[in-house]
Every structure is written in structure tokens, then in C-alpha cells.
Amino acid sequence: MEKQNILSEDKIIRDLLPQQFGKRGMIWTGILILFCLLGAYAYYRQLRYGLVVTNMGDYVSWGIYISNFVFFVAISLVGSLITAIFRLANVPWRTPLTRISEIIAVSAITFASLIIIVDMGRPERLVNLFTHGRLQSPIIWDVIVIGTYFCISLFLLYITLLPDIRIMINAREKLGKSFAKLYRWLGSYWKGTDAQEKIRNRSITILCVIIIPVAFCIHTVTSWLFATTYRPGWDSTNFGAYFVSGAFLVGAGGVVVAMYVFRRAYKLEQYITDMHFEKMGRILVMLALLYLYFNVNEYLIPAFKMKKPEEVHLRELFAGEYAPLFWFAIFVGMIIPIFIALFKKGRKPLPMFIAGVMVVIGAWFKRYLIVTPTLLHPLLPKQESPERFSHYFPSWEEWAIAMGSLAGALLIITFFARVFPVVSIYKTLTDHNETAEK
Amino acid sequence: MKLLKNKYQLLFFLMLASGFYIKSQAQDSVAREMILSISYNMSNDHIPYLMLSAKEKVERKFVPLKDIAASLYMGEESASGFLGKVKTDSKGESKVFIPATLKETWETASPLKFIAVTEAGKEFESTSSEIEILKAKIEIDTSSDEESKSITVKLSEFKNGEWVPAQATDIKVVVKRLLGNLPVGEEETYTTDSSGMVTAEFLRDSLPGDSKGFLNLLARTDESELYGSISTEVIVPWGAVPVIENNFNQRSLWSTRFRTPIWLVVLAYSIMGGVWGTLIYLIWQLLKIRKMGRSIASIPAP
Helix, strand or coil, X not given: CHHHHCCCHHHHHXXXXXXXXXXXXXXXXXXXXXXXXXXXXXXXXXXXXXXXXXXXXXXXXXXXXXXXXXXXXXXXXXXXXXXXXXXXXXXXXXXXXXXXXXHHHHHHHHXXXXXXXXXXXXXXXXXXXXXXXXXXXXXXXHHHHHHHHXXXXXXXXXXXXXXXXXXXXXXXXXXXXXXXXHHHHHHCCCCCCHHHHHHHHHHHHHHHHHHHHHHHHHHHXXXXXXXXXXXXXXCCXXXXXXXXXXXXXXXXXXXXXXXXXXXXXXXXXXXXXXXXXXXXXXHHHHHHHHHHHHHHHHHHHHHHHCCHHHHHHHHHXXXXXXXXXXXXXXXXXXXXXXXXXXCHHHHCHHHHHHHHHHHHHHHHHHHHHHHHHHHCCXXXXXXXXXXXXXXXXXXXXXXXXXXXXXXXXXXXXXXXXXXXXXXXXHHHHHHHHHHHHC | CHXXXXXXXXXXXXXXXHHHHHHHHHHHHCCCCCEEEEEEEEECCCCCEEEXXXXXXECCEEEECCCCEEEEEECCCCHHHEEEEEECCCCCEEEEECCHHHHHHHHHCCCEEEEEEECCCCCCCCCEEEEEECCEEEEEEEEECCCCXXXXXXXXXXXXXXXXXXXXXXXXXXXXXXXXXXECCCCCCXXXXXXXXXXXXXXXXXXXXXXXXXXXXXXXXXXXXXXXEEEEEEEECCCECCCCCCCCCCCCCCCXXXXXXXXXXXXXXXXXXXXXXXXXXXXXXXXXHHHHHHHCCCCCCC
């Protein structure tokens, strides 16, 4: 930050304006598009032949798609964490992180919605959710709250972009004509007058206030999709808090990973500094400890009582078929990142990037473990069902669609970074001027 | 030394292998014994049938034998008394009804002799079992007044061409319930007197019946050595008419979308209204910003 004070405004604008993809950027985008195309082909096969191409059955009717959905919903919570909470708490170092977290939130919630449609099998029946939906059903609550959260996140992203759009319109000589029309269409009316700025600031504050309860709702309601059923592993009063704490952790992990990648790719070392990783490291430790605490509650108490239906489920997780994955998710997703970020050296950019990747990967598998093992143990006895219904491993179509959706979310972030600044130019300039004045 | 060691290893493995071979041979040589039994059943004067059961005893437990083929006969093991050929199911059981061709024999003969013979197979030798039963029937009569209700059951056996009272036989008098039978009174069983009759007091006054309060009373000889399992059922209006609270059309969490509880409607729409009202207000604010921008001349960016 000290270095930033001596930067000129021109340099800040030049550094933060969107840049054309280099060779690595093109390869990265190409790989993501390939994954998306593979996912699209797998989805075509699912539409053509039906859900029979998946390995889901009568028992595991929510497989990798719903795990992916829960993961996307979780990571989308980061928008509210960084933007809203940090803004309302007036955290001074938040500027380089807010835009990144907002775009992660928008891309994740977009694909959370899409993956639900994929899971439905018959996408043309989506409209039935609205025409025949029952307000008593948590699924309808989820549909409403996801739609609302998507709108708020998009609105927040857009309204914070307005001053930057004006800067980009004025910098058309540097940026070229590629997106000039888009910039004009999106924000040519923004003049940056005091009256406009006042309304914009007030709107952002209001958005930050309403996005927090909506963000809590989105993941709490998602947890209720599970917790409102009387099944081992889901029948818990702890589930809302457990899901929200996990979502904050994976969101923070996702932001750390994105911070590192953007910093390296766009050479933003002067803007996303070691201090930001240091601060995010502390937050990551706190969130990981919080999530670990909820995990202890979620597993230790049922294990202490060992009710018969819970016993089979817990044994499967602790020492059975799912034990390697379970302990992987606990250690890689929580315990090891805590140990990395607990020490000052671990809160440097590279170790933090590694910790962030571990958190995200661990979180993905954690969602898989929340969904699948419970479905394999229904309370009613299994009768005359094929042997394959008692086990579940996703088919290649399911993997391709899941990976395609993850690639799709990353592609939105990538394209966004190509078109818009990943760090707010306007806010950086404002911070810079304020610091200079002091 | 190495060679010597290898020799010992070879010897050890040979001994081990021969041990396994001897053990498996010994196991094969133990003959398995099948326990075959048949029972005679008749309910409400319907067509009587025989139940065949095949099992074996393994480590002090009875294990049902599946796919055991057996031929059943009435009277004697001949083509004229052939009832049918059956194969046991996964419970080790099989059922055969007495065919119409043997109706006359069944009506006139008493006692009746039934024989089951299994075919010899790889695992079991041919086994047979037989039972002899006296043909019997059960009649139920009920009476009730304001103070009490009673059930009179009469058991008769077919002897020398006529129905005579069957004495000193245990009869169960029960009410049929969904998952089992409930004795009508304190006694589990009642023993017939010299006139072949038993009288049971009905002590289940508050027992819920069907939608109109009807109960199914059942009297039966339970696997009697003399008569087999025969039973007769009557329907009596002695049950309590269940009062079923029908909340199908009420507002509830499990009702249709048009019957959502009011509190949920109010709560959900208040939240949605609050959030979406705010969003609409913000969109209006954005339009205001837009209008302001359109109305003023361009100002250079910082």
C-alpha cells in the first residue's frame, strides 16, 4: 500500500484496465471451452437418452449434480462476505477483493441455477416449478431465494462497475473498439456527478444490507432441502449454521485462489499485496476453525448416541466405503489449511494459494459426502432393487457435465476479467487520493 | 541348507493341501438330512389345501430349503390319489389345493391321509412325510345384549359318515387385526366340551372396527394333530366406529398449493415483498441516475 501512494493515476488506470489474453490466457480459455463443450455433449446425451445415462437410481436420485449445486451455492456466498460485510464493517483493505468476490458470486449462482435444471432431466418442466410450485416446499423457497440472490449479486456487480465503465469509455484508445459499444450501452449515462454518486453510494449500502440476510437464506434454505427430511446424516438442527459456515470458508478459499491467479496473470502485485493475503489468511483460519467446530457437532454428537440408522451412515463415513474421501475432505479442506495459514510464513501468497486450492477441493468433496452416502441408506428396507442401486459412482456423462459446469463458471470469470477490471479502478483511485491527502 | 529349507517348505505345503482336501472330502461325505412336513388347512369352508415345508438343521438353526420338488398324494401314493407336484419357494414352503377331481374322495373319506414324497437329488435322498387328519368344521354363533357379548363356537368332526361333536380340542377365538390376531377375552385358547362347544366372552368393547365398526371374529384349531388348521370367520358390528379427523381439505404444510397455511403465506410474501420492494426501489434509483446522466453534458473521466 505504501508503494501504491507513489503511483500515478495514469499508471493505476493503465495497470487495472482489462487486458487482452496472452498465450497462457488463450490456452486457459481454450481448455475451459473444451470442458464446456464436453459437458454440453454429455448433456445432449442426457436429453437424448434421458437420465438413464447417469448412474443415479431409485436411492441415489441426487448425485454429483446436487453436490455441485450445493458447492456453487456455497461459493457464491463470498459476494456477501467480502463486499457486504467488509463494506459495512468499513474494512479499509477490501478494495482489490470486492470485484473478484462479486464476479465469483455471480458466476457461481448462475451455474447453481443451471445445474438444477440439468438435474431435473426434463428442462421443459422447469416452468412447472412456478405454475405448480407449493409455497410449503423448501424446493420452492430455494428457487425464490436463488433467483433473488442472483438479481442482487448482479445488481451489486453492475452498480459498483458504473464509474469504471466511464473510465473505460474514456480509455477507448487504449482498449480498442472491441467492447466500446458494450461499455456505452452499459454505462454511458454515468457522469460521476455528486448527485449520481450519492444515489449510487446509498444504493450500494442498501444492497449490502439486504444481500447478507438473503445470502444467509440461500444457504440455509439449501441446507433445509436436506434437513427437513428424516434421514441419517441430514436430520439435524445444526444444518443451517453448518452449511453457512462451510460456505463462508469455501468462498474465502475461492477468493484467495482468484486473488493469486489474477495477481500473477495481470501483474497486480502493487494492488493485491502480501498484506491482503496476510489478512485473508487470518480470516481463512477463523472460518476453517468455525466450520471444523460445526463438523465436530455434526458428527460427534450423533456418533456418541449412535442411533441405529445413524450408525450405518457414520460407520461408512468414519471407517467404511467413504472413509478415505471423508478424512480427505476433513484434513485437506480444513485441518491442513488451518495449519498453513496459522503461521505468518503460511500467509504469504503462494502458501495461501495452496491453502485456498485445498479448501476449494476439500469443500467440493465435502458436498459430495453430504449428499450421496445418506441417499444410499434409506430408512425403508431395500427390496428387490438391483444391486447397482446400492452403490453410486457418477457416469462419465455426470462427470463431464459437472466438470463442464465448473469450467463454465470459471469461463464467466475469465471473460469478465477480459472485459472489465478485476480490481475497481475508481475505488483504487479514490483510496489512492485519500491516502495521498493524509 | 537352502535346498533342505525348500524341501521342508514343500512338505509343509503338501501337508496343508492334503489337510484341506481331507477336510473337504469329509464335509462332502456328511449326508444332509431334510426335514419334511405337511399341514392341512381349510378356511371358511373354502377349498382345503396342504402346505409343504422343507428345511434342514444347520448349527442348531432351521434353514428353509428352496427348490425342493415333491409330489403330494391323498389316500395312497398312487396316480389315483395324486394331488400335484410342487417346488418349495425361498421360505422352503409350497402350497397345493385339493383338486376338483378328488372332491368326492375328500367328501366321503375320514380320516384323510396325505403323503408328500421328495425326489432324490444330489444333496438329499428321497424323503417322505405323511399326516392323517379327521375332517372337521367350525361353526360360530354370536349373541349380545346391553351388558355382554359372547361367541359360541362349535367344532364337529366327520366320523362314520356323519358330523359329531369334537371334544377336548383347543380352539382359538380371536379378532383379526392388521398385523396379527387379538384374543377376544382373557384366555388364549378354549377347550371344547362334550358337545364340541366353547363359549368365549367378548371383552374388547372399545376395539376400533372398520369404518362402520365391524370386526372380523375368527375361530380356529391351530395346527391340531387331529384336524389340521381349520378356521371360520364371522363379521360382527361390535367394534367402535373410529372417528377419523379428516384434515385433507385444511390448510397444512402437506396440502396442495392452494391450501398453504396463512402464517406461511404472510411470512413468505412479507419477506419476498420486503426484499423485492427494496430491489424495485433500487432499480428506480438506477433509472434516476440514468435520467440525471442523460440530462447533463459529458464530464471527462478522472
